[in-house]
Amino acid sequence: MKRIVLALCLMLSASVAGALTPAEMLDDPALEARARNLSRELRCMVCQNQSIDDSDAPLARDLRVLVRERLAAGDSDGEVKTFLVARYGEFVLLRPPFSWRTALLWGTPPLFLLGGLAGLVLYLRRRRAAPAEAVEAPLSDDERARLARALGDGES
């Protein structure tokens, strides 16, 4: 299933070039390492959720070259990102920056956890206050016998 989607993406790219090729790489290892790290955080916009570092698409290649040009020209990582966002929008960033639009996104994990904890505490308190009572539909005698048989082999 996942294959199909990825295949569709690759079909768009028609496999002209592979992902990052030796020719694109910078001679300065430190600069190249920064370029790689940046590439992993940038999206190939014609692909399905691939970073430009992984993608075969021509657009990804152009972006890889662009990132390296900017770095070679002395830009900081942040400046490269700002430059790309100005050109392509926030869509290009695989790590969405925190803003009012993404507050709910970044906020969900902690809120979920805290909400769950709060709910748990409330639940445990209420349970201690009001012990359980039996209001379920009772079993018939026949069913009780079968339940006894089903549970017969006991706890292990």
Place this chain on the structure above:
Amino acid sequence: MIAELGHYALVLALGLALIQAAVPLLGARWRDPALMSVGSAAAGAQLAFIGLAFAALTACYVTSDFSVLNVYENSHSAMPLLYKVTSVWGNHEGSMLLWVLILALFGALVAAFSRNLPDTLKATVLAVQAWIAVAFLLFILGTSNPFARLTPAPMEGRDLNPILQDLGLAVHPPLLYLGYVGFSISFSFAIAALIEGRIDAAWARWVRPWTLLAWVTLTLGIAMGSYWAYYELGWGGWWFWDPVENASLMPWIAGTALLHSAVVMEKRDALKVWTVLLAIITFSLSLLGAFLVRSGVLTSVHTFATDPTRGVFILAILVIFIGGAFAIFAWRAPVLRQGGLFAPVSREGALIVNNLLLTTACGTVLIGTLYPLALEALTGDKISVGPPFFNATFGPLFLAVMLVVPFGTLMAWKRGDLLGVTQRLMVAAGLALVALIGTVAVQQGGPVLAPLMMGIATFTIAGAATDIVERTGWFRLPPATAWSRTRGLPRSAWGTAFAHAGLGIALLGVVGETFWNTERIVSLRPGETVTVNDYDLHFDGVATRQGPNYNELTARFTVRSGGVPVGTLAPAKRSFPHRAMATTEAALMSRGFSQLYLSLGDVEDNGAVAIRLYHKPLVLLIWIGALVMAFGGLLSLSDRRLRVGAPKPARARPARTTPVSTPAE
């Protein structure tokens, strides 16, 4: 003719499903055994007819009947037989047919293996199962008919997408679907329990084997898909946080939570409402996955809007089933009351913490997957939520889960002794510390996270071993006693230990692959050598070969380790003329748990070949861990306690004869 037969069988299956959806339910209402027994018969017949339809489509593929549109679009007469068969589900229509086939299979299995179930519950479960079948059969017949004809029939098919021409397609989707669809049983049981207004420890015991079976197959399916992506896509990644992957991960996490809360319910009669809710959520996430993958909404909200038939249909199924289930839940759940009291520090408490963390992790994946879609639909803004987000949020949550696991397994039911448990985990903690310090020493200023994660992984594995040692009394009791206790230990206890250890093992692999991966991206001419870690790869030359439906360019490399030849690597590029596509066939060499990974890029004008070479330490442990987890699940599944209708032991105790709805204390 065969195609029409298949189509007709599918229509008949729909008719049977409609009967199964209504008659047993009325039977349960009126306590009429004859009407209730219709459910089992219909479930069996439904499986037979869907099986017939599936066989018909397979026959069309095997005989390369290109007058069938689906076959024309996804097959080629020159393809090997295996791929002709797997092509059946390598496309939208066929995969939906596989989906309903597995749905019917599970329905028939419940009908066949649930003799212990009360008649009314069984009838209701089968009816609910049939509602799902009706929805999906209508979807297939209405929007995705795999048997549509094409006139005039073309001479040759358009070939299967080359990436799918792999053994992975034979294994991955069926396993994944067994998992997805297997959770429909838990769902049906949950809805049936709500309709009946009764739920107790026995219910949990009936549901658990089905949940476990679905969980095991889903675990294997996800792991298989991950390995497939790893070797097929040519850049050595094994998890991409792709929405499609997330769609399979979410039911897995929720299903894991469900397994654990069902334990609490079975043993202690507590967490009933929560367990029922989780059962509903788990299958809802399976349905959501089907929607995400099948509707085209992932590519863009706009493609969804331009050709909405299928998407809207599945969305309707989604809304009806999830909405309906939650409505029934809201209406009936207050009827279900809790049993078994317990202190916060107890096995129950630990399992609740497990559930809290797992559902948070699941919620995180859910929001990360849906947020860009929702934001685009609501405001038109496009953002990307990629691996950096998930690693930053899901990662810590799962590490926390793994830290809690050993405490949970050692904790006593009802009231635990945290201090005592901590003392018993001292050995495991010591081992973890050794692993942590050892990693720091070995990697000398590498990533900070690596030693920490190695420590946590070791702690989880050692914790699982501690659990077994504690239960059997090794090092504490005379060896003979410990040995007999080891032999007498129920398989579910072994299963638990294996599943938890598998988690730790997988994490070891993740650490190795993520932090200590070495990469070489170079252009190489024949005769030249490239070095990674202590391996030298000598490029011997290239060769071309003609496959059944592709041309292949293979490069041969001799691998030497410390000057000694240890084997050859022969990565290839295949081009498929019928699709005008190419695939890379990476070459892998396993050395212990580590792998050398080599894939080919472009051939340059001067005869040099671009290659990507990786040394991936411990990478195999990622999938071995998943296999160990699944093995643990199977062990637990084979526990006598869960085998429905197993013969009773001679010493049958008079068990609890009332539904244990009074506090046990």
